Amino acid sequence: MELNVMQxxxxxxxxxxxxxxxxxxxxxxxSNGAIAYEPIESADDLPRGIIDHQRxxxxxxxxxxxxxxxxxxxxxxxxxxxxxxxxxTLFKAERNGQxxxxxxxxxxxxxxxxxxxxxxxxxIKIQDKIFLGGDxxxxxxxxxxxxxxxxxxxxxxxxxxxxxxxxxxxxxxPNGADIVLTEILESGEHYFLxxxxxxxxQEILNQISxxxxxxxxxxxxxxxxxxxxxxxxxKVQTTGLKSKLLKNPDHPRWDEVAERCLACSNCTMVCxxxxxxxxxxxxxxxxxxxxxxxxxxxxxxxxxxxxxGNIRHSxxxxxxxxxxxxxxxxxxxxxxxxxxxxxxCITWCPPGIDITEELKALSIPPNQYKKGEINHV
Amino acid sequence: xxxxxxxQLSEHPIFKxxxxxxxxxxxxxxxxxxxxxxxxxxxxGEDANYFYLILSGAVDLSLHTHNKGPIAIQSLHNGxxxxxxxxxxxxxxxxxxxxxxxxxxxxxxxxxxxxxxxxNPELGYELMNRFSKxxxxxxxxxxxxxxDIYG
Amino acid sequence: xxxxxxWLIYMDNDxxxxxxxxxxxxxxxxxxxxxxxxxxxxxxxxxxxxxxEPCRVETFNPxxxxxxxxxxxxxxxxxxxxxxxxxxxIVHTIRDVGKVSHALCNLKSGxxxxxxxxxxxxxxxxxxxxxxVVIIGGGIGLAPIRPVIFHILENRDDYNRVAIAYGxxxxxxxxxxxxxxxxxxxxxxxxxxxxxxxxxxWHGQVGVVTTxxxxxxxxxxxxxxxxxxxxxxxxxxxxxxxxNGINPDEIWVSMERNMKCGIGLSGHCQMGSMFVCKDGxxxxxMDVERYFRIKEL
Numbered sequence: 001m002e003l004n005v006m007q008x009x010x011x012x013x014x015x016x017x018x019x020x021x022x023x024x025x026x027x028x029x030x031s032n033g034a035i036a037y038e039p040i041e042s043a044d045d046l047p048r049g050i051i052d053h054q055r056x057x058x059x060x061x062x063x064x065x066x067x068x069x070x071x072x073x074x075x076x077x078x079x080x081x082x083x084x085x086x087x088x089t090l091f092k093a094e095r096n097g098q099x100x101x102x103x104x105x106x107x108x109x110x111x112x113x114x115x116x117x118x119x120x121x122x123x124i125k126i127q128d129k130i131f132l133g134g135d136x137x138x139x140x141x142x143x144x145x146x147x148x149x150x151x152x153x154x155x156x157x158x159x160x161x162x163x164x165x166x167x168x169x170x171x172x173x174p175n176g177a178d179i180v181l182t183e184i185l186e187s188g189e190h191y192f193l194x195x196x197x198x199x200x201x202q203e204i205l206n207q208i209s210x211x212x213x214x215x216x217x218x219x220x221x222x223x224x225x226x227x228x229x230x231x232x233x234x235k236v237q238t239t240g241l242k243s244k245l246l247k248n249p250d251h252p253r254w255d256e257v258a259e260r261c262l263a264c265s266n267c268t269m270v271c272x273x274x275x276x277x278x279x280x281x282x283x284x285x286x287x288x289x290x291x292x293x294x295x296x297x298x299x300x301x302x303x304x305x306x307x308x309g310n311i312r313h314s315x316x317x318x319x320x321x322x323x324x325x326x327x328x329x330x331x332x333x334x335x336x337x338x339x340x341x342x343x344x345c346i347t348w349c350p351p352g353i354d355i356t357e358e359l360k361a362l363s364i365p366p367n368q369y370k371k372g373e374i375n376h377v
Numbered sequence: 378x379x380x381x382x383x384x385q386l387s388e389h390p391i392f393k394x395x396x397x398x399x400x401x402x403x404x405x406x407x408x409x410x411x412x413x414x415x416x417x418x419x420x421x422g423e424d425a426n427y428f429y430l431i432l433s434g435a436v437d438l439s440l441h442t443h444n445k446g447p448i449a450i451q452s453l454h455n456g457x458x459x460x461x462x463x464x465x466x467x468x469x470x471x472x473x474x475x476x477x478x479x480x481x482x483x484x485x486x487x488x489x490x491x492x493x494x495x496x497n498p499e500l501g502y503e504l505m506n507r508f509s510k511x512x513x514x515x516x517x518x519x520x521x522x523x524x525d526i527y528g
Numbered sequence: 529x530x531x532x533x534x535w536l537i538y539m540d541n542d543x544x545x546x547x548x549x550x551x552x553x554x555x556x557x558x559x560x561x562x563x564x565x566x567x568x569x570x571x572x573x574x575x576x577x578x579x580x581e582p583c584r585v586e587t588f589n590p591x592x593x594x595x596x597x598x599x600x601x602x603x604x605x606x607x608x609x610x611x612x613x614x615x616x617x618i619v620h621t622i623r624d625v626g627k628v629s630h631a632l633c634n635l636k637s638g639x640x641x642x643x644x645x646x647x648x649x650x651x652x653x654x655x656x657x658x659x660x661v662v663i664i665g666g667g668i669g670l671a672p673i674r675p676v677i678f679h680i681l682e683n684r685d686d687y688n689r690v691a692i693a694y695g696x697x698x699x700x701x702x703x704x705x706x707x708x709x710x711x712x713x714x715x716x717x718x719x720x721x722x723x724x725x726x727x728x729x730w731h732g733q734v735g736v737v738t739t740x741x742x743x744x745x746x747x748x749x750x751x752x753x754x755x756x757x758x759x760x761x762x763x764x765x766x767x768x769x770x771x772n773g774i775n776p777d778e779i780w781v782s783m784e785r786n787m788k789c790g791i792g793l794s795g796h797c798q799m800g801s802m803f804v805c806k807d808g809x810x811x812x813x814m815d816v817e818r819y820f821r822i823k824e825l
Contacts, residue, residue: 091556093599100559100599100640135806136791139553246800249822276795279788281602289600293555296794303796304786307625308528308758311785317824325798332801437734449726452733454743477731521736522724526761527667527697 001202003217004210006181006192011069012043014151014179015114017207023112023149026082028075033061035075037082040114047072054159054343057352067190070183073159074117074342078272079124082111083144084131090140090279092290107140112149116177118170119162119340121152123272125176129334130275140293149200152177154221155228156185161343163234163356169340171228179205182221193221234356237363238327238337244363245328249320252369253361258316260351265297267345267353268322273338276303298322323355323362382407385483389430391458391507397500398493406489412436412476418459425462425470427484431455434480438472447473451519458511463487554791557597557642562635563617568703572623572668573633574609577643578616588612588646590653590675591782591810595790596620597642598631605787605805606632607672608646613682618643621671621703647790649810651676651754652780660689660746662774664765666737666757670694670703672782672809673756677711684716691718691744695737695761699723699730718744737761738768748773756782763820766813779813799825 006014019025019041027040030047040046052072053060059076091104116124124145131141152173164170173180178201182193194210196202268274278296283289296303299318304311312318330338339355346354361374386392386403395403410429412418418429418436429436436459437449450472453459462470464487494501560577568574588594590612597603604626610619624633635641653676661680665673680687692711696702702721712719720740722733733740737757753769755762762781770776785804788794797804800819802811819825 090553095599098561098636098639100642102556102559102642104553104556131793134792136554136793138555138793140555249825275793277788278794278796279603281600283600287600291603293794296788296796298795298798306784306786307623312824314824321798321825329798329801333803435733446728448728449730449734451735452722452739456742518736518739521738521764524760525697525724526736526758526764527669527695527701527724528758 001196003193003195003213003221004205005213005217006194006208006210008067008069008190008192010208010210011046011192013208014204015040015043017204018112018114018149018151021112021149021204023110025112025114026079027114028070028072030061034059035061035072037075037077037079037113037115043069046070046115051157052159054161054347055352056161056346056354057349059347066185068156068183068185070115070153070181071157073155073157073162074120074344076270076344076348078270078342078344079113079116079120080127080272082113083124083148084127084141084275086295088140088293090291090293092288094288107143110147110149111144112151114151114153116150116152117155117342118152118173119164119342120272121150121176122164122169122174122340123342124150125174126273126334126336126338126340127275129336133334149179149204150177151179151181151201154180154182154225156183156224158228158231159343159347161234161346161354162232162341163236163343164341165229165232166235167238167337167339167341171225171232177201182224184220184224186220193217234343234354236327236339236341236356236359241359241363242328242331245324248362248366249324251362251366252371253358253364254316254320256361256371257353257358258314258319260353261299261315261319262350263299263301263315263318264350265299266348266350268297268299269295270344270348272340272342272344273326298325323358326355327359379404382409382483385430385432389456391430391504391511395500395507396503397497402493403485406486406493407483408486410482410484412480412482414476414479416476418474418476418480418482419470420473421470423470425460425468426487428458428460428463428487429482429484431457431459432481432483434482435477436480437475437477439475440472447475449477451515452477458508460487461508461512463491464505464508554644555789555793557595557603557644559640560618560643562637562639562641564637565635568621569701571625571633572621572703574619574621575632575635576610577618577620577641587615588618589650590679591651591672592646592648593672593790593809594618594620594643594645594647595787596622596628596632597644598628598635599641601631602628603642603644603788604628604632605647605790607782607809609671609674611678611682612675613678621668621674623668644790647805649808651782651810652752652812653679656752656754657686658688658750659778660751661687661691662741662744662746662751662753662769663690663692664737664741664753664755664757664769665692665694666761666765667696667701668703669757669761669782673754674704674707676754681711681714688750689718689746690716691746692720693737693740693744694719694721695723695740695757696721697724699727699732720744736764738764741765741768741772746774748775752778752780754780754782759784759820766820776817777812777814780810781813781816782809783811783816784809 029045046069049066091102094101131138178198196205276296277293280292326338433455436453438451439447439449563576565575593605593607606620609621726734755765785797787797787805790805792803792806
């Protein structure tokens with residue numbers, strides 16, 4: 001829809017407007033030395049003037065002289081934690097005699113996400129396919145997702161770990177947002193370019209008095225996006241990648257990466273598309289019980305346990321499962337990659353394993369590959 | 378009678394198309410032998426002078442245990458070869474062979490075959506090759522038994 | 529319960545419910561009652577379940593499984609082992625090997641259990657019509673394939689020669705011995721049984737189940753084979769079936785993986801690109817053949 005201009009002090013009007021429409025507003029804020037996506041009350045909670053530095057195995061925030069609200073790239077946390085909570089009670093149960101009685105709650109909070117990045121919106125769309133697009137719908141996800149309002153914000157900066165463009169998930173915001181913001185801070189001017197993409201988004205914007213855009217606003221917006229694109233140095237060559245991964249389960253690189261991988265599962269916990277879960281039955285002393293669904297990781301040792309033992313006991317096989325799933329079998333299952341290039345798994349890997357580098361090495365035919373050929377920095 | 382034996386021998390994979398030997402030579406070493414249900418074909422420790430082509434019925438190779446009696450370890454049926462201890466010194470059976478059902482066999486004199494092989498090493502090599510295949514299949518099946526594949 | 533949330537009671541009294549789980553979510557079980565229970569072996573029990581409420585269960589078919597929930601203990605996938613033409617009761621055969629299976633084996637008649645399902649693919653009963661059918665089962669693997677045998681017995685004319693080969697560790701570990709005797713008495717069925725290690729009382733065959741395959745009567749050009757048992761048994765049985773002339777794409781296998789949800793949402797059961805819970809458990813061998821060759825997939 002139409003692009004308009006919003007002044008920086010109207011950002012709070014937007015947040016209050018969303019809040020008045022009965023949404024719980026979740027946005028970025030600085031918390032414990034990181035950007036976190038948490039409930040916010042006003043624009044004052046936003047991490048103004050804070051940028052992030054991310055490298056393999058490294059993360060740091062820096063306060064700079066800037067009034068930019070959205071200067072950071074991505075939080076270690078993803079919006080997944082709201083749509084698909086890390087711990088979720090599926091039902092509670094009580095016993096009466098030989099009988100069982102089940103109860104379950106409905107989720108009546110509507111979330112509004114402020115500051116969803118292109119890669120993050122792509123990730124939400126990937127999870128939509130998993131939880132809503134198959135034969136069975138995850139109703140717990142559905143009720144959260146259908147009620148959510150998404151305010152996407154275009155990237156101004158990139159981190160060394162970003163590679164959204166090469167996996168087709170950014171830097172332009174894909175469709176699916178309700179409101180899209182572009183924060184412009186140049187030539188001493190600070191404003192937002194804003195557009196709505198849904199009725200729900202338009203209703204919110206209708207309450208703010210926005211100014212019309214001038215012709216050069218489009219140019220400024222495009223130029224900013226192109227600068228972001230040019231900064232994205234890290235790449236994944238996706239053409240032919242699927243068959244290379246599927247055909248070479250015994251590529252020597254798997255052994256090499258397994259020597260570095262701690263199987264700590266950090267990558268899967270920060271990944272915005274990973275969806276594996278386990279269930280736990282938790283009993284209290286009154287004899288009542290509940291079942292919780294919790295995020296799980298294919299790196300844990302008993303992930304594949306069946307009577308008699310685990311199927312994937314080596315770290316190699318677990319790393320192979322994860323990476324092959326993201327870039328190959330995911331395509332068979334959900335008709336897309338399982339990676340959006342947000343770089344979180346690179347940043348939060350303690351030994352700094354870089355999946356783009358691993359994929360480059362794994363793309364070399366095994367018989368031509370020399371050990372350590374593509375080395376981490 | 379010898380026509381029947383000739384037919385059985387010439388069709389059995391262990392002898393079929395066997396070079397360096399005539400059918401008559403083989404027939405001279407073979408005779409038909411029928412075991413009634415429950416009868417003993419041979420016992421552990423006895424001289425291993427024969428081997429058997431099983432034509433019908435069922436034979437259990439078994440081991441006699443002091444406290445549980447005979448325990449079957451492998452069953453053999455029509456088409457199977459019973460016995461290879463006649464090939465190797467000291468030519469003594471390692472297990473008991475008991476007919477679980479009425480079993481028709483062709484019994485072949487091991488000594489007789491051994492002599493033919495001694496006279497004709499090429500025949501000996503070929504026959505040993507074929508027996509090795511039987512032993513390999515039997516060993517592989519035994520290995521699977523060890524793995525507990527139904528666990 | 530007043531917990532500050534909007535707790536809704538989702539007990540399903542609606543006779544329009546078509547699945548054995550709560551219609552509000554496929555992740556929440558429906559409640560069934562143990563009608564009866566019988567001991568199969570020293571560690572294996574069969575339980576017969578019927579729906580607590582007078583509501584219809586969706587048709588279940590040979591090869592499918594349910595997620596069975598033992599109160600306060602957990603939930604595991606268990607194949608349907610009963611006759612699928614009787615849609616009133618669901619029979620499951622469970623081996624007591626873990627926490628949840630132990631709890632399920634200890635249920636008494638009248639106890640309630642949670643059931644989600646039926647899930648997964650089915651044995652290809654229609655594609656088997658007019659063919660010789662070879663059924664290979666090992667250990668507890670006879671349970672998921674027993675509905676096929678029931679189906680064939682009820683529709684005997686649809687199928688040509690039928691051969692069942694069943695292997696167990698020991699005579700006392702064999703499932704359904706009386707029923708096997710009964711199947712044997714059908715002149716139009718070959719039933720062969722073997723054990724790895726015999727007892728003195730055992731008067732049957734000794735050896736692995738693969739050794740039975742060459743002795744079954746079938747026309748390899750018009751035969752379909754169904755194999756169910758641990759993966760290692762499947763591997764060797766398939767090899768033997770193929771070397772006996774059966775076309776690899778006429779072989780179906782039932783696979784086992786860790787399953788948490790039964791509907792492809794928890795990721796645990798992945799085998800290559802397959803979710804064993806929804807793309808399986810029954811697969812045509814050619815669809816999974818490549819996975820057998822990759823270790824720790």
